């Protein structure tokens with residue numbers, strides 16, 4: 001009998017004991033929660049009984065207000081406590097099922113007794129509240145479990161480092177409050193357990209990985225030092241999982257200072273938002289804010305511009321097969337480059353001396369302040385002042401000018417005419433202010449004139465209101481015409497003009513004048529505008545997480561850093577999955593070049609896919625030999641080369657039928673473009689009416705069959721993936737290769753790649769033993 005078997009009865013007893021304690025705590029808390037709930041209901045019901053309302057004298061009014069405030073605070077304090085209790089109860093409910101998942105026996109140096117530390121998703125004390133029955137996985141001591149194999153180990157307690165030895169490291173499978181299995185493990189936590197977790201079906205919601213966090217992932221989760229943490233992780237290495245556990249860790253570690261609304265996650269697409277939305281609540285934490293960069297830009301500029309989405313941009317690129325001779329594609333590449341950012345910064349520098357363009361300020365068609373005058377005022381301000389400060393001063397000056405207009409126009413005839421058009425409420429208000437005035441001056445008997453004066457003031461205020469608002473929003477500054485100075489033939493801006501320069505200038509100018517921003521223009525324009533009028537800094541956000549960070553341009557990251565100056569950044573991505581032209585720049589945050597001011601963690605092991613899928617996909621990627629697979633077995637990927645679309649469709653249908661027989665829950669047919677997805681969907685619907693098409697606006701996806709373009713599948717995974725048309729014609733350049741890699745690496749258990757015509761050269765590079773190849777010719781089909 002080995003140690004483990006010997007311990008089984010004792011371990012079983014301990015599970016029972018802890019579950020009993022959990023149940024007791026649930027009972028106690030439920031009782032308390034019920035009382036609190038009733039109390040809240042009572043307070044709400046009797047709210048007014050306990051408030052002293054007396055409005056006769058000023059003193060009474062103040063007293064009433066104070067009494068109201070006190071009562072409201074009392075109520076909200078109870079409501080808050082009730083909310084916290086409910087959360088605590090939810091955590092305990094989860095513990096009733098799985099109270100803990102791991103244990104280490106740790107003996108501190110210079111002591112001779114070991115402590116058994118049991119680790120679960122939440123801490124639990126014994127009844128006397130003397131001892132921890134279970135430690136929260138985020139507690140300092142729990143880091144031992146993730147960081148060390150049995151042997152010498154240390155951890156950072158609040159104010160000291162504690163060294164000692166781990167004498168046992170054990171993993172449990174506890175379900176429905178019963179011990180089902182246990183394993184003693186080395187460094188890799190529960191290879192055995194990981195196998196079984198990863199072998200399960202993919203879900204439409206991501207899972208929490210607390211029980212099996214790996215050492216490298218733990219470094220990401222518990223990193224507290226870096227202002228900028230960059231994680232380069234191969235496909236399926238657990239970047240997103242680690243990021244979410246990191247959010248949970250930070251919320252626990254800094255629970256006194258940090259709340260979930262001080263954390264933002266920038267995710268790649270709306271689908272992904274819902275995919276990860278359950279992880280934190282599963283851990284008993286509130287979700288952080290989540291957005292996509294596109295959504296964010298839309299919020300900033302969407303009321304003034306129509307903004308192309310990144311997905312439309314990528315569609316354009318893919319449909320043109322990345323043809324660099326295409327002027328639009330040349331423009332995308334140029335506008336995302338560091339060279340262009342330098343030009344924008346150069347223009348901003350020049351604008352300090354010259355070049356700011358303004359608009360005339362007019363009121364009812366009359367010129368109030370001309371653009372030249374504004375320009376002169378701006379450039380007469382001390383040049384030591386920044387552009388935003390000078391614009392602010394111009395704004396103040398213009399507002400003063402408006403005040404003057406208010407005075408001079410008051411007696412104009414048009415104002416009197418307009419008073420007739422005021423509505424009932426305005427008259428009522430005027431009447432009231434007259435009454436108040438007369439209350440103090442009972443000898444004045446000039447009400448007609450006084451009323452007219454009040455109404456005139458009202459009219460002029462109302463009429464000037466929109467203009468005042470515009471001035472406060474810097475409408476007098478002609479940002480569009482100032483920005484498009486970048487697109488001229490001025491030689492001080494360029495050493496060499498990029499390809500298709502004239503056409504690029506023409507298109508950019510006309511788009512911007514028509515209030516349309518292509519995706520490549522959107523962030524540079526916004527960056528430029530904010531550098532002029534000032535950034536609305538958000539100082540409350542403490543942490544930003546950027547997933548798929550390889551797809552962000554220099555502008556986008558520079559922008560985020562400016563808007564969230566107080567925030568620490570965690571950038572997660574995979575250079576091999578870069579699918580935007582700008583991602584190929586050296587400045588890509590995930591590119592291997594060392595950059596100052598960052599800490600870098602690299603994840604090389606892929607957990608998502610079976611070993612055969614990882615071996616196949618890595619063989620055609622640069623530095624692929626560094627990618628490690630987790631030893632999970634599976635079938636070799638099928639690669640099917642056919643010579644026409646009809647046979648390809650047949651093959652997709654057969655693969656889908658097989659997936660159905662294998663009982664796979666989530667199956668995706670992944671295409672290169674949206675256009676392909678749409679047409680394939682129409683055809684597949686005839687054989688599988690339940691198939692779903694995922695497009696730009698899909699926010700959640702269902703189990704079953706999905707048809708989806710590769711760039712929308714970023715970040716998510718499926719049991720089985722069928723890649724539609726991986727032919728040479730479709731996948732040629734570097735971005736297309738990355739897209740193909742992204743598509744194939746979405747598969748957890750099964751991968752089928754279909755090519756109409758000759759296979760893409762990338763796949764041809766894969767060693768023959770990494771996939772099963774079939775060639776199906778039309779002639780064979782006719783037989």
Ligand SMILES: Nc1ncnc2c1ncn2[C@@H]1O[C@H](COP(=O)(O)OP(=O)(O)OP(=O)(O)O)[C@@H](O)[C@H]1O
Pocket residue numbers: 194197198207209212213214217233234235236237238239240241242574607608714715716717745
């Ligand atoms: N330590 C772990 N324990 C259990 N499962 C894990 C672990 N790490 C990763 N996984 C699983 O591996 C899969 C991939 O994880 P995740 O999506 O976080 O990877 P990723 O690096 O963000 O992938 P990609 O860049 O390809 O989108 C998920 O199913 C996740 O649950």
